[in-house]
Amino acid sequence: MAIVTLGIDLAKNVFAVHGVDATGKPALVRPSVPRGKLLELIASMPRCLVGMEACSGAHHWARLFGRTATRSS
Numbered sequence: 001m002a003i004v005t006l007g008i009d010l011a012k013n014v015f016a017v018h019g020v021d022a023t024g025k026p027a028l029v030r031p032s033v034p035r036g037k038l039l040e041l042i043a044s045m046p047r048c049l050v051g052m053e054a055c056s057g058a059h060h061w062a063r064l065f066g067r068t069a070t071r072s073s
Contacts, residue, residue, distance in 0.1 A: 003027045005049045008038075010057050017041065019048070043068045 003019035006028070013035050019028030033041055042050075042065050050065060052058040 003045060003048050005051065006042075006045070007051045008061070010052055010055065010061065019045075039064055039068060 002021060004022050006017065006019045009016035015033045015035065015038050017028065017030040017033050017038075018026065021027045028045075030041070038061070047069060050062075052061065
């Protein structure tokens, strides 16, 4: 089951991550991802659409995810 869309609920220390497949069925549900493990989790996944709330923290994470995606290509 391939994750095509990933939603991340940003917080200060613990994040919630929810991924769905092409049919919209849950493919990954992680209600508690520590800040230090988020980038590692994203780097281990195939490329997909990532949705986050619009805030300054989202811009920070998007830059880190982009760097990670560039290295894994």
